[in-house]
Amino acid sequence: MTLTRTTPGAYDPITGSVDTAIEQTWTVYGITGNYGRFNMGNSFNDANSMVLSGDKKVIIGAGVVEPLPADVITIMGVDWIAISVDTLCPRGEALMYTIQARK
Numbered sequence: 001m002t003l004t005r006t007t008p009g010a011y012d013p014i015t016g017s018v019d020t021a022i023e024q025t026w027t028v029y030g031i032t033g034n035y036g037r038f039n040m041g042n043s044f045n046d047a048n049s050m051v052l053s054g055d056k057k058v059i060i061g062a063g064v065v066e067p068l069p070a071d072v073i074t075i076m077g078v079d080w081i082a083i084s085v086d087t088l089c090p091r092g093e094a095l096m097y098t099i100q101a102r103k
Contacts, residue, residue, distance in 0.1 A: 001060065002074040003028050003067055028067075030060030030096075032075060056080055056101045062087075062094035073101055 003026045009019030035051050058073055058080070067073070071082045080101035088096045 001028050001030055001058070002026070003060075003065060004072040004074065005065075005068065006072075026065045028060045028064050028073075030058055033057045033059075051100060052102065054103065055083070058082075058099040058101050060097050060099070062096055066094065067097050067099055073099065078103070 005024050007022045007024070009021050011018050033056070035055055035057055056075075058075070060067065066087075067082055067085050069082050069084055073080045073082060080103060083100040083102050085100075086098045087094050088098070
């Protein structure tokens with residue numbers, strides 16, 4: 001899997017221009033799954049985002065990068081947008097991230 005984050009360029013008030021956006025890419029390892037029928041349509045995740053039919057559950061290990069909402073996860077050539085991220089963090093150290101992803 002590849003996780004891509006695009007950071008918008010900074011605005012320069014003197015020239016009125018915006019710098020070029022910066023794109024960072026990391027290779028991450030994880031697994032994917034589907035949400036069960038009881039999690040779709042009328043269920044909300046921790047970020048109050050509705051789980052829709054077709055959403056993918058992506059679980060990646062911690063250590064490379066902490067995923068953020070709006071990051072793009074490319075899985076077998078298909079881009080998925082991170083809707084929400086839940087961190088398994090016992091004793092204050094992240095072990096894994098569960099991502100709700102959507103096409």
